Amino acid sequence: MNSPVYQTVIVGGGFTGLFTALHLAHESYPRSVILIDQNERFCFKPLLYEYFDGEMDSFQVVPKFAELLQGSGVIFVQDTVKSIDLHQRQVKLVSENSYQYSNLVLALGSVTGYHHVTGAKENAFPFWTQADAIALDKHLRRCLHTALQTEDREQRQKLLTVVVVGGGPSGIEMAATLADFLPNWYAALGGNTTEIRVILLNHGQEILEGDINDLLRQIAEQELQKRAVKIEILRGAEATAVYPHAIEYKHTDVVKTVPTATTIWTAGTSTHPLIQDLQIPPEHRDHHGRLLVTPTMQLLDFPEVFAGGDCAAVQNTSLPPTAQVAYQQGANIARNLKAIALGDDPQPAKVNIRGTLLKLGVNDAAANLFNLFEVTGEPAHLIRQGTYLTLLPTPIHDFKAATEWLDEEIFHHHLAPGDVGKKVVQAVELAGAGVVGILVARKLLKRLGDEDKEK
Secondary structure, three states, X not given: OOOOOOEEEEEOOOHHHHHHHHHHHHOOOOOEEEEEEOOOEOOOHHHHHHHHOOOOOHHHHOOEHXXXXXXXXXXXXXXXXXEEEOOOOEEEEOOOOEEEOOEEEEOOOEEEOOOOOEOHHHHOEOOOOHHHHHHHHHHHHHHHHHHHHOOOHHHHHHHOEEEEEOOOHHHHHHHHHHHHHHHHHHHHOOOXXXXXXEEEEOOOOOOOOOOHHHHHHHHHHHHHOOOOOOEEEEOOEEEEEEEOOEEEEEEOOEEEEEEOOEEEEOOOEEEOHHHHHXXXXXXXXXXXXXXXXXXXXXXXXXXXXXXXXXXXXXXXXXXXXXXHHHHHHHHHHHHHHHHHHOOOOOOOOOOOOOEEEEEOOOOOEEEEEOOOEEEEHHHHHHHHHHHHHHHOOOOHHHHHHHHHHHHHHHHOOOOXXXXXXXXXXXXXXXXXXXXXXXXXXXHHHHHHHHHHHHO
8 A cells, every 4th residue: 555755754753753753743844743662552651660660550651642642633553564775765564554754753662672682572571562461460479479389498488589670770770669569469369478588680780880870879778678578689680591480590600509489681772673784884873783773854865755753863962761762852853843743853862861750669769959959768769650640641732731731841941959858849749740749749848847956
């Protein structure tokens, strides 16, 4: 099936792809827009842990594309892309359909990277999609039930041991979440929660090393030990093989094994296969194989093609592979697509890093706000929840109000120097999305008042 050539095709419905589509709809883009993704639902990955542990519902974390795009004019196609021909300007699908484009947006993100570790892809659980969360949930519940019924001590210990590979933000958030709710699950079945082990296997000596969240390392180290089950951190441990009932790792040139029925893989990502297959020479890619793009988010050799998110790298710029970068790039790409359609010049994309948010267990988190100060515990949890809930993509009739409020109130206001307590309250009121901000502000004001009394 060949479609009219004057249309924009967006490949990938992650943050960059979806927010590009929503912004184009809001901006009354004069060309038709087609969004292609193999999944029926958008996955708000930062909140996938909340969906996994039952804190949030599916309609909040994994809403259907059809519902999000209802009334927007964007055509959603659920299909898998087989190939992309940049020279013929054609996207071919597994269904044998194909689409010609006048402009293309590559927003394919990245895929789980197993780094050639033996058995990792076959035996470890990834945590990337709704299907991953459901599969892991079913597996863990089955392990707990089986452990309760077995009298073999070694077998029970294996079933109650979970190993998380990777000490980056995903690994930290996963380990902290598991260490809080697994004991609750097991206790509800009548099990002994002291038998549960959560192990974090970290290749380096420091968790969060080289990550945008490294400023929160000390807080994360402390909070990981405050969970319902203390998390065991194995440092300098390189995973070498994953088996159905054990994981093998190397520490100081000594190979060791941990018996476990559950290995969860959060140790990095790899370039999407479709991006690897594009007719782009190595010199126009970064050292990870991602596509180099100009400051306007266009490919060097194909200016009609835009790319953003985890599959692209802006020339001479270092940006972290986070949601806040991806959705801002989506907005910038949309503006430049409209400019081109109207005969104007595209403008360099502007991306502002507003701090970081790290989940550290059920109802617990850490937040680094504007690199000015840090908030921890329940207040940080409320800030994180409120901020992400504000960012959740909504149907088109609510999109304008939500994004304009977010842009003006949170992202374009800069906190003035002054009392730290006032800064915290200001940031919380801005980032906490209404009621959440008020609740946190009250808590912080009370805490500050109590501290003044003690002084």
